[in-house]
Amino acid sequence: MITPIPSSDGSGYASLLAELKERIRTARLQASVAINRELILLYWSIGREILARQTAEGWGARVIDRLAADLRRDFPDMTGLSPRNLKYMRAFAESFPKEEIVQQVVAQLPWGHNVKLVEALKDPAERLWYARQAFEHGWSRNVLAHHIASALYLRQGKALTNFARTLPAPQSDLAQELVKDPYTFDFLALGPAMSERELERGLLEHLRSLILELGKGFAFVGSQHHIEVGGHDYYLDLLFYHLRLRCFVVVELKIEDFKPEFAGKMNFYLAAVDDQLRHESDAPSIGIILCKGKNEVIVEYALRDSTKPMGVAEYRLSAALPAPLQAELPTEAEFAREFPLMSLVKLRIEVEREIRLLMNDHTEVERPLAIGSMLTELQRLGLAPQSMDRFRAALDAMNHAVHGLDVADADASDATDIATTFLAELRTIRSGRSS
Template sequence: MTDDLSLPDGYAEWLGDLKERIRSARQRAALAVNTELLRLYWQIGREIADRQEAQGWGAKVIARISQDLRLAFPDMTGLSKRNLAYMRAFALAWPDPEFVQQPAAQIPWTHHQMLLDKFDEAQPRLAYAAAAVEHGWSRNVMSIHIEARTLERSGRGITNFERTLPPETSDLAREIVKDPYNFEFLGVGGEAMEREIEKALVDHVTEFLVELGVGFAYVGRQVLLEVGGEDFFIDLLFYHLRLRCYVVIELKAGKFRPEHLGQLNFYLAAVDGEMAHPDDAPTIGILLCQSRNQVVAEYSLRGSTQPLGVAEYQLRASLPSVERLQQELSGPE
């Protein structure tokens, strides 16, 4: 049945605001429940660890604790012997009870279990916990980033951003340049030509965007730039949503050479002049090569006034040819 009741002025705006407040309240409630659960698990784990040290509790006592707790709380999950062991490890991993003030307290327990399994040190655990909170990573997505060593590679490219970008954006810009980039998902070997790699990256653009990181939006491959009546083509063009700027990526199939930056400098100036909106930040250029000399790359960037970065990329190892395999199997004549 259709409701013909006319709505009062401002109803739609009020309803939208009410919905947002309900969503926020539910999110805060879920976060509070998660924080309380983690605090409880930390306390249980801390007391188990203390009593083990003071009284020599062994595995049999832990198993009995699990049995007794599950009898007392039959509807409560997470009281298995295995989970109690995780609680102990959790308390030892975060010895300061004020960890609840850190990003670690904002991720679910299953995330913590994975972090405990993957890392022995606090720094990477905290870094991936913070990234999971910032980007809303699920447990599976966080696992993918841990296996890919995403955070360990972020910000390791050679750049001149500190000198060529405003202080408020240079740090974030540095973080978007990994080194090395892992393109093994392309399924092409190290002997592949530049155009072959470009095409493979576009064919696997979803995986490519995951490897680039959060914030990249794909614009196109071999993007046409008309400058002074001449046509030029950008290898790969992206737009970064947080930096609010275009990002030009140039691929080189071999070793980095200083002259590679000349072409990239031209592309950045052309994109700023022909494509970018007046409100966009300066276009950033990233040159990806299969190998580079660090000192040569650093000197090459010193003279540039455009924001540029240089990083390596990795392809899968090339398989030996049939002829080579036959030679190796037959041995010396």
């Protein structure tokens, strides 16, 4: 009797395959986590022993080099036993002296994360906070480095809010922990003259970076999200849904300092979102007003009697250009030297343009391209300005500037004055002829 082979597209076989694959994935993940945990505990114990022996025996740093050589000789297939890594183990044990903390939190993180924590942070409380956050939110090493560089520890939960009064516990505490002040948008390249729309567009173009800065749990719903109230249209700058808080989050962007009326408008938006978008199982919607700056007393007064949960925070744009771009920019001395020549080039272009416009108004014949020929044509048409001869004399310096040749400061200054006068005369002539 031949035992039949189940069809690969049968429902029973497919469900079995899916179940076994999930078990294998889970087991492999658990094994990986267990291996990492044991490795971190091993590194911590090695570092603790080195630290204790150096303290008790008075050994210097050279003992680490000797230990590394002997250990690598006896365990040639094991990586991570270099002198540098042994020094990291010693610093690791010194940074996290309590074994229960290592077992509960730090051992859950990869070794590269722990090296970053030891290298970048000196304050024990701050170091432990980042370790807990990295473990809780599953940060990669790059994300951990980003949050350390942006001083998240000093910003997290620091926004001015009315959550304690408008939200029930423990949601109020959780909501407070999630908002920052200031928010760092160093991924944007916007100048001080930006508009609110440009700020919004920049954030949307860098949505992944924005979500990273807002924090885990924010799901993007839309920008300029339309709501209708009383027959009138309103648009929310940014709308999110927070998966942990189970509520909508309205973000309003302001390119100016906080004003009390911003809170009133946000209160209105939150009432509309609660009425039109909020599901009966959702928590009350939350508003975040991001401003260029704020006066804390004004914010406190504005939020005091607000009935809807909201917070006010500042945002920071990058204060400096990236190093590669800075290297490409001219120095102050170079700019000071080149600016007069740039002005001459610009003036020459404007003069040529004005001559062509003037000639277009008074002749249908084919116009010459060279500026010298155009000046001759102007004289033939009787349209030459009074400063024509002076301009011809200054033209040599202007041509040098156009071709990138050096021009003496005095010559550049004289040519600029003459060309400016000549351009004004051309415009006067064209204006008079047109009228």
